[in-house]
Amino acid sequence: MIRERVDTGHTAYDIVIGTGLLARTGEFLQELNVKASSRHLIITDTNVQASGHLAPVQAALAAAGYRAEVFVIPAGEASKRLALAEEAFEFAYDQGLDRHSVILALGGGVVGDFAGFVAAAYMRGIDFVQLPTTMLAQDSAVGGKVAVNLSRAKNIIGAFHQPLAVLYDIETLRTLPLRERRGGYAEAIKHGIIRDAEFFAWMKAHTGAVLQNDERALPELLARSCRIKAQVVSADEREQGLRAILNFGHTLGHAVETLAGYGQLGHGEAVAIGMVAAAELSVRLGYCAAETAAEVEAMVELAGLPTRIPPGLDTDELIASMQKDKKATGGTLTFVLLRRIGEVVIVKDVPHEKVRHVIAARRER
Numbered sequence: 001m002i003r004e005r006v007d008t009g010h011t012a013y014d015i016v017i018g019t020g021l022l023a024r025t026g027e028f029l030q031e032l033n034v035k036a037s038s039r040h041l042i043i044t045d046t047n048v049q050a051s052g053h054l055a056p057v058q059a060a061l062a063a064a065g066y067r068a069e070v071f072v073i074p075a076g077e078a079s080k081r082l083a084l085a086e087e088a089f090e091f092a093y094d095q096g097l098d099r100h101s102v103i104l105a106l107g108g109g110v111v112g113d114f115a116g117f118v119a120a121a122y123m124r125g126i127d128f129v130q131l132p133t134t135m136l137a138q139d140s141a142v143g144g145k146v147a148v149n150l151s152r153a154k155n156i157i158g159a160f161h162q163p164l165a166v167l168y169d170i171e172t173l174r175t176l177p178l179r180e181r182r183g184g185y186a187e188a189i190k191h192g193i194i195r196d197a198e199f200f201a202w203m204k205a206h207t208g209a210v211l212q213n214d215e216r217a218l219p220e221l222l223a224r225s226c227r228i229k230a231q232v233v234s235a236d237e238r239e240q241g242l243r244a245i246l247n248f249g250h251t252l253g254h255a256v257e258t259l260a261g262y263g264q265l266g267h268g269e270a271v272a273i274g275m276v277a278a279a280e281l282s283v284r285l286g287y288c289a290a291e292t293a294a295e296v297e298a299m300v301e302l303a304g305l306p307t308r309i310p311p312g313l314d315t316d317e318l319i320a321s322m323q324k325d326k327k328a329t330g331g332t333l334t335f336v337l338l339r340r341i342g343e344v345v346i347v348k349d350v351p352h353e354k355v356r357h358v359i360a361a362r363r364e365r
Contacts, residue, residue: 026064116146135184183268
């Protein structure tokens with residue numbers, strides 16, 4: 001079992017990585033001094049429910065004396081909406097959740113974002129625990145960003161609400177399809193690009209093993225990736241500066257993901273496209289060498305992830321979506337750009353024409 005610590009200065013918690021953790025959920029809640037006298041709530045989705053991961057959590061909670069209800073949402077990004085959050089609020093209220101109640105987010109990034117948002121808003125904020133079940137959640141479960149979407153904008157309604165803990169049972173990853181493992185791997189690639197060249201080199205040598213759920217490579221990948229995320233979040237919880245580097249690949253990636261239609265392109269796939277485009281933009285603006293951008297594209301290809309923008313997405317609509325990104329100011333475009341593997345820079349007011357040229361160059365042929 002591996003533990004990584006997130007410490008933002010006013011709140012601190014552990015990321016626990018290991019096997020068999022879901023069956024010990026009740027023990028961990030006792031360790032966290034969660035009250036057994038209050039009712040608690042598991043929020044999960046239909047895929048996780050069908051996979052069999054819910055039952056051991058319920059059994060572990062019951063064995064430790066906890067009463068927990070279950071709220072199941074449809075799997076997929078489309079569930080991150082206010083109307084469904086309102087249903088969750090009503091359910092929590094009907095079940096008698098109070099200020100000492102805890103919400104357990106059992107699932108991937110969608111469940112974690114949704115459940116965290118519900119926890120952040122219910123009774124002006126109650127505690128929650130992340131129980132990630134996907135590769136992608138090695139990024140999304142850490143750091144306390146919780147949100148739901150608008151129909152045309154991703155994660156636009158949300159909060160910073162740190163979990164009590166992140167309990168990452170890697171046994172759950174064995175049920176994931178290869179496409180989902182690849183999508184989650186995109187965020188690990190991002191962590192190496194922005195912060196750790198040695199980790200990036202390690203991934204070059206171990207990509208095949210990680211994607212095959214190798215019992216030695218997978219825990220190391222998750223621990224190193226979570227460590228980078230924890231370091232950045234600890235230094236800048238509310239994205240006043242450093243934390244923005246975590247958005248490498250996300251400016252264009254979010255626009256592509258949204259305009260392609262939620263569910264058509266996975267988040268990690270969209271981020272992969274965005275990272276390759278951001279690397280090319282970095283070259284065009286003189287921030288890095290072409291060879292460095294080629295390294296990014298080669299790594300993305302090695303992971304079996306897409307590198308080109310799908311056909312049919314209008315350039316003007318992509319630009320307009322990026323102008324409304326949370327990092328944008330006054331309609332200008334802000335990008336995280338590459339200097340070298342392991343080092344990036346946040347650049348504001350990026351010329352629109354340069355971005356248009358990159359979009360044209362990166363379209364699927």
